[in-house]
Amino acid sequence: MKxxxxxxxxxDYNVKIRVKExxxxxxxxxxKMSINPFDEIALEEAVRLKEKGVVNEVLVVSIGDNSVxxxxxxxxxxxxxxGIHIGTEGxxxxxxxxxxxxxxxxxxxxxxxxLGKQAIDDDFNQTGQKLAAIxxxxxxxxxxxxxxxxxxxxxxxxxxxxxxTLEANLPVVITSDLRLNEPRYASLxxxxxxxxxEIIEMNADELNIDFKPRLKTIKITSPxxxxxxxxMFSNAEDLVKTLRDKEGLIK
Amino acid sequence: xxxxxVLELENxxxxxxxxxxxxxxxxxxxxxxxxxxxxxxxxxxxxxTDAKKIxxxxxxxQDVLAEEIVDILKPLSSKYKFxxxxxxxxxxxFMPRLAANLDKQMISDVINIHDNDxxxxxxxxxNAIATVKSEESIKxxxxxxxxxxxxxxxTGSSEFIQLKEPEKVTFNKFLEREESKSERPDLSSxxxxxxxxRGIGSSENFQIIESLADKLGAAVGASRAAVDAGFIxxxxxxxxxxxxxxxxxYIAIGISGAIQHLAGMKDSKVxxxxxxxxxAPIFQIADYGLVGDLFSTIPEIIKxx
Numbered sequence: 194m195k196x197x198x199x200x201x202x203x204x205d206y207n208v209k210i211r212v213k214e215x216x217x218x219x220x221x222x223x224x225k226m227s228i229n230p231f232d233e234i235a236l237e238e239a240v241r242l243k244e245k246g247v248v249n250e251v252l253v254v255s256i257g258d259n260s261v262x263x264x265x266x267x268x269x270x271x272x273x274x275x276g277i278h279i280g281t282e283g284x285x286x287x288x289x290x291x292x293x294x295x296x297x298x299x300x301x302x303x304x305x306x307x308l309g310k311q312a313i314d315d316d317f318n319q320t321g322q323k324l325a326a327i328x329x330x331x332x333x334x335x336x337x338x339x340x341x342x343x344x345x346x347x348x349x350x351x352x353x354x355x356x357x358t359l360e361a362n363l364p365v366v367i368t369s370d371l372r373l374n375e376p377r378y379a380s381l382x383x384x385x386x387x388x389x390x391e392i393i394e395m396n397a398d399e400l401n402i403d404f405k406p407r408l409k410t411i412k413i414t415s416p417x418x419x420x421x422x423x424x425m426f427s428n429a430e431d432l433v434k435t436l437r438d439k440e441g442l443i444k
Numbered sequence: 445x446x447x448x449x450v451l452e453l454e455n456x457x458x459x460x461x462x463x464x465x466x467x468x469x470x471x472x473x474x475x476x477x478x479x480x481x482x483x484x485x486x487x488x489x490x491x492x493t494d495a496k497k498i499x500x501x502x503x504x505x506q507d508v509l510a511e512e513i514v515d516i517l518k519p520l521s522s523k524y525k526f527x528x529x530x531x532x533x534x535x536x537x538f539m540p541r542l543a544a545n546l547d548k549q550m551i552s553d554v555i556n557i558h559d560n561d562x563x564x565x566x567x568x569x570x571n572a573i574a575t576v577k578s579e580e581s582i583k584x585x586x587x588x589x590x591x592x593x594x595x596x597x598x599t600g601s602s603e604f605i606q607l608k609e610p611e612k613v614t615f616n617k618f619l620e621r622e623e624s625k626s627e628r629p630d631l632s633s634x635x636x637x638x639x640x641x642r643g644i645g646s647s648e649n650f651q652i653i654e655s656l657a658d659k660l661g662a663a664v665g666a667s668r669a670a671v672d673a674g675f676i677x678x679x680x681x682x683x684x685x686x687x688x689x690x691x692x693x694y695i696a697i698g699i700s701g702a703i704q705h706l707a708g709m710k711d712s713k714v715x716x717x718x719x720x721x722x723x724a725p726i727f728q729i730a731d732y733g734l735v736g737d738l739f740s741t742i743p744e745i746i747k748x749x
Contacts, residue, residue, distance in 0.1 A: 206684050209703050210571035219572050230685045287540065288549045313684055315574075316567050317552050322510065322540035331616035332510060334537050347619070351679070352533040354630055355623040359509070362615040371678050371685060407549035411562065411575040419710065423717070425733045429744040432716070432734050440714055442636070442693045443660055443749055 194341075194363075196239040196248045197303040198273065199294055199324075200232040200255045202264040203314040216412040228264055231309025233271075235369040237376040238339055239307050240272030247341045248305065250274050254297055256281055256290060262392060270379035270387035281397040281404075286315075289404030291323035296400045298328055303364060305346065310335050310368040321368035331361035337372040446475040447526040450517070451493070452534055456485045458492055460633075461530035461589030463596075466493050468587045470595065471557045472526050479517070481505040483606065490602035493595065498602045501609060507618045510538040512610040517542050521582055525560075531586035543584045550584035551576065555591035569684040569707035590690045590711070627658075631680065634663035636693045639682055639709070642669035643698020643719065643738060650675055652742050653697060659746050665689065667696075667705045683708035698738050701726030718742070 204210065205225040212219050228236070242248040253273035255261040258280065265276040279293055298306055311318035325332035337356065338349035346361045351370045379387070397404060426432045436443050447469045451462040458466075458480075469476050476495055480486065483500035490498060499520070505513075521527055521542070529535035531553050543550035555573070556564035562577045563585070624630070631637065638660065640653040650664075657664045665682040666675065682689055684707040694712035699705060701717070701724055709715070710729055717730035720737055727733045734741060 204568070206704050207702070210568040212572050219568060286549050288544060288547070291544060314568060316565075316569065317540075318536050319540035319543070319550060319552060322537065323544035326514070326541040326544035331613070332537075332541065333616075334510075335533060352621075353632065355621060357621045358619040360617045360619050371681065407578065407580060408551065409577040409579075411577055413567070414573050414575070416566070416570055416573055416711075419715075419729050419731075421731070423727050423730045423733045425722075425727075425735065427734075429734065429736075429741045430748060432732060433745055433748040435732060436693070436714075436716070437749075440693075442714060 194248045194304045195250045195252065195302060196242060196305045196307060197252045197254060197294070197298060197301065198232065198236045198239045198268070199290075199306070199308045199320070200236065200253060200264060200268050201229040201309070201312045201314075202226050202255065202257060202261045203229045203312055206230055206313055212413055212415045216414060218413055226260070226264070228267060229309050229312045229314075231311055231313070231369055231371070233309075233376045234371070234373050235307040235309050235367075236268055236271055236273065237374045238369060239305070241374065242305070242339075242341060243272065252277065252301060252303070254279065254294065256285060256293055256397065258282060265392055266387055267379065269390045270384040271377065272383070273390070275390060276392035278392055278394050279397050280394065284406055285404060286406045286408060287317045287319035287323055289406065290320050291327055292402045292404050293397055293400060294320070294324050295327040296402065298324070298364070305341070305363065306366045308366065308368050310370055321366050325366035328364070328366070330364050330366050332366045332368075333359050333361050334368045335370040336367050337370050339367060339373065446477065446524050447473040447528060448520065448524045449476060449478045450527070450529040450535065451478050451480050451489065452530055452532065453480060453482055453485050456482070457488050458485075459530075460594050461532060461587075463492065463594035464589040464592040465528055465530040465587040466595035467592045468554065468557060469526070469528050472560055477524075479520075481508060486604055491598055491600040494597055494599040495602045497605055499605050499607050501607055503609065505610060507621070508610050509613060509616055509618060510541050511613045511616055513538045514542045514545060516607060516610050518545055521546060524582060527582060527584045529586055530589050535586045539584055539586055546582060546584070548580045548582055548584055549578070550586070551578060552586050553588045554585050555588045569688060570711060571707055629661065629663045631663040631665055631682070631687050632689060634689075635691050636660050636662035636695075637665045637682070637689055637691045637709070637712070638662045638695045638697065639665035639667060639699060640670055640675070640697050641667040641699030641705075642673055643700075644670060644675055647675045652738070656695075656742055656746055659749055667699045667702070669700075669702065696726050696730070697742065699726055700724045701729065
């Protein structure tokens with residue numbers, strides 16, 4: 194059985210985001226980049242499925258310019274077996290990404306596609322669902338527990354106000370939520386081993402599909418700053434009094 | 445230029461996010477139709493939403509799968525310019541699937557509508573706002589409900605249209621649902637959130653946070669540092685990779701204020717920080733601060749309220 198994990202290179206979650214003065218984008222030069230944290234969870238799950246003997250190959254796919262190869266390499270160090278780098282210039286949107294990934298899923302005869310539920314840069318939360326739609330596969334989004342049994346995926350998913358369990362036939366698209374697992378760190382020997390793993394290069398244009406963005410970004414702005422400065426109290430009583438009498442927030 | 449809104453119901457009525465979505469829809473069109481999963485609610489929905497048409501199912505379809513609701517919505521969608529739903533796990537599940545079926549790029553989490561083509565949406569967990577323009581012939585949009593006031597006009601002259609039951613797909617199956625049992629309100633929608641950080645020190649000490657939360661009828665949250673330290677499970681995590689919350693009152697206790705945490709709570713109306721380190725970055729975005737040992741100040745606060 195073959196698993197595909199789609200990973201996106203994003204600004205590291207610990208970096209303070211700065212909007213460029215010309216409003217064209219956020220500052221990406223000389224900023225630490227990492228695997229999108231939700232994709233890292235998806236990758237960890239795929240690697241665990243391989244360790245359990247359910248999956249025999251974990252394919253890591255990323256789309257973008259040459260810098261994403263570094264991100265693929267990091268994913269191979271965590272436990273991916275083989276990488277595919279799909280070269281593109283310029284920004285992509287979930288619809289275009291899903292179309293590209295669908296081609297790879299078909300070409301590679303994938304049984305389980307694991308994606309992060311959302312990227313922490315554009316925050317769309319769409320790609321997995323769109324991939325499932327294009328392939329006409331079942332989808333299980335926001336997974337917090339995955340079990341593969343007899344060609345079925347029994348997946349618990351996080352929904353507003355609780356949990357829900359679905360049983361989907363393979364092939365399936367699963368998107369990971371935060372609670373699914375805690376990703377491991379790559380060990381030094383595995384980082385060394387990853388250097389020898391294969392990364393297949395291809396260009397998105399070779400796929401002959403329309404992946405051009407549909408949305409036009411007019412501008413990127415900073416959110417409204419919180420006004421004023423902090424009012425400090427020296428004791429709990431004054432704080433409670435303010436929250437009760439001035440703000441009316443507590444009884 | 446008509447608009448279809450897929451509503452979410454709570455106790456037989458459209459919930460607050462759904463009514464906020466109606467307000468958003470009104471900025472796009474005066475001709476709003478709605479779809480509900482449970483026909484029993486249709487009279488109330490007619491009064492509360494000013495919908496021209498109400499599509500409903502005769503039995504409650506709350507367990508409907510994304511694949512199944514998309515099969516219902518796809519043929520309906522050609523009549524509309526806009527398809528809207530409140531942003532939540534229900535719409536985030538089916539809307540992108542529908543969008544791909546229609547070959548459209550959907551717009552998630554809209555917080556502001558400039559005109560019929562131009563929208564604001566938060567990116568980088570709200571650390572930046574993107575203004576985007578869409579020329580798609582059908583625009584699929586989810587609405588960040590906290591950014592719009594709920595629709596309040598009472599009317600009630602809707603046309604009711606019963607839909608046939610969704611056909612079950614064969615490749616995916618609903619097995620069960622487990623509602624959260626907590627007596628406390630849901631973290632994402634609570635009006636008060638009390639969060640603890642690394643400064644709490646241990647999972648036993650988190651009881652202090654819980655006692656204060658119970659006293660205030662608040663939800664409990666945590667920083668990633670507290671989750672990573674094993675004090676509390678990660679479904680309580682507030683932050684860029686956890687839940688993004690915007691309550692009326694957010695009390696951060698023993699939280700230093702890492703960027704990742706601030707991204708998840710900085711849109712709260714009033715922020716209170718309690719920390720023993722007066723240099724903690726959390727005080728820079730707080731409205732009110734108290735420097736002190738949480739093990740003496742929190743019990744004192746509990747006594748005072």
